[in-house]
Amino acid sequence: ALEQAVWADELGFDVIGLGEHHSAADGYNPSSLVVASAMAARTRSIKLRTSVLLAPLYDLAKLAEDAAVTQIVSNGRLLLGIGAGYRPSEFETFGRKLEDRWRVMGETCEFLRRAWTGEEFEWQGRRCLVTPAPEPFAPPILLGGSSAAAARRAARIADGWFPPLDPRLWQPYRQECVALGKADPGEYPSPIFLWVTRDPEQAWRQLMPHIQHQLQSYSEWTTEAFGRPAGPYAGEMTAETVRKSPAYKVLTPEQTLELAHQLGDHSVLYLNPLLAGIDPALSWEMLSLYEREVHPYLRRDVGSGALSP
Numbered sequence: 001a002l003e004q005a006v007w008a009d010e011l012g013f014d015v016i017g018l019g020e021h022h023s024a025a026d027g028y029n030p031s032s033l034v035v036a037s038a039m040a041a042r043t044r045s046i047k048l049r050t051s052v053l054l055a056p057l058y059d060l061a062k063l064a065e066d067a068a069v070t071q072i073v074s075n076g077r078l079l080l081g082i083g084a085g086y087r088p089s090e091f092e093t094f095g096r097k098l099e100d101r102w103r104v105m106g107e108t109c110e111f112l113r114r115a116w117t118g119e120e121f122e123w124q125g126r127r128c129l130v131t132p133a134p135e136p137f138a139p140p141i142l143l144g145g146s147s148a149a150a151a152r153r154a155a156r157i158a159d160g161w162f163p164p165l166d167p168r169l170w171q172p173y174r175q176e177c178v179a180l181g182k183a184d185p186g187e188y189p190s191p192i193f194l195w196v197t198r199d200p201e202q203a204w205r206q207l208m209p210h211i212q213h214q215l216q217s218y219s220e221w222t223t224e225a226f227g228r229p230a231g232p233y234a235g236e237m238t239a240e241t242v243r244k245s246p247a248y249k250v251l252t253p254e255q256t257l258e259l260a261h262q263l264g265d266h267s268v269l270y271l272n273p274l275l276a277g278i279d280p281a282l283s284w285e286m287l288s289l290y291e292r293e294v295h296p297y298l299r300r301d302v303g304s305g306a307l308s309p
Contacts, residue, residue: 001035002042004273007287009043011295015079017051017270017308022090026217026277033066040074048074051162051308052083052144056104057094060123063108064115064130071134078134081162082108083144086225109141109157146230148172155180163189163268189268193275194259195250196290203250203286208239210276211248217276253293260298269298272308 005016016039018032029035036048048070055063071078084101085091091098114121118133143154144162151169154161155176163170170188178184193211197203215237222230242248251259260269271290273283 001274002038004283004287005039005046006042007291009046011291013046014268015047015049017049019051019308020053021087021221022054022057023093024217026213028217033070036078037070037073040070040077043077045077047077047079049079049142050081052081052142054085054090055082055108056085056096056101057090058108060108060111061115061128061130064112067112067139068116068130068132068134071137071139072132076136078139079142079160080112080139081142081144083162084150087221088224105143105153106157109143112141113138145169152176155182161185187264192246192270193248193272194256194270195272196253196256196286196294197250198252198289200250200252204239204243206282207250207275207278208242210278211242212237212239214276215242253289256290256294257297270308275308 008016016036018029018035020030020032021028022030024030032050032053036050039046039048053063067078067080082105084105086098086101088098091101111123114123115128115130116134116138118131120127120129122128140159142160142162143150143158145151145154146166146169148169151161151173155173161170161173167188174185195203195207219229219237222228243250249256249259256269260267263269271287273287274280
């Protein structure tokens with residue numbers, strides 16, 4: 001992942017996205033800020049986005065410190081995406097109450113902004129001083145979520161909204177931003193899984209176990225939280241339905257360029273080279289093909305690139 005971050009930085013990608021979950025048997029990254037700092041030390045320009053850090057599981061003062069240091073190490077390249085979480089087992093592991101998570105989200109945004117001034121302030125009856133202050137500026141705070149209420153909350157209290165898998169959730173965010181007098185965030189940025197290959201049929205066979213593992217994991221986690229699979233993991237997840245899903249694209253270089261032009265100005269091309277245990281050697285083959293036959297021909301005004309290890 002560190003080597004591929006260097007590759008993406010040198011090629012001119014815009015952002016690396018780093019997820020976070022805890023107590024996962026398959027090695028899912030639990031420490032997004034640690035990995036972001038490691039990548040910051042190896043790169044120069046690419047932005048580093050937590051997508052998303054589970055804020056209710058953190059001590060607020062320590063989160064403010066760690067994010068400030070990551071911002072300094074990266075020279076201002078951190079985008080702090082935070083989410084409320086939903087898995088009861090994660091909250092139990094950290095000794096937190098699941099029912100408090102939405103209140104904590106609002107408190108997190110307020111605390112971080114006050115803490116990052118570098119000045120002493122009072123918080124819930126105690127004095128707080130968080131140093132160092134982030135430099136060259138405080139990281140933008142982006143909110144994640146899976147409901148219209150979360151989208152509107154992001155418009156009110158955050159600096160941005162992490163694009164949800166469900167495009168219907170983008171409109172409430174956009175409407176609330178406009179109603180509040182904020183800048184129009186534009187059209188839905190179309191996040192997808194993209195794999196570039198000369199042989200789509202072979203690639204589908206190689207990738208399908210990893211994609212299905214990802215979907216099954218989230219299905220189990222949402223069932224743990226809600227008693228049934230929720231969101232994009234609620235339907236039947238067969239190889240056939242995955243291949244028909246707009247969220248997963250396995251394309252030739254020519255098809256990838258056509259997709260980039262179709263998506264338009266507000267789109268993002270997401271590469272997930274190491275999704276759910278994909279062999280690094282296979283992922284490097286894909287990235288090399290992208291570098292040779294896609295990247296040189298992308299118009300930079302039709303979209304941006306994102307890498308999600």
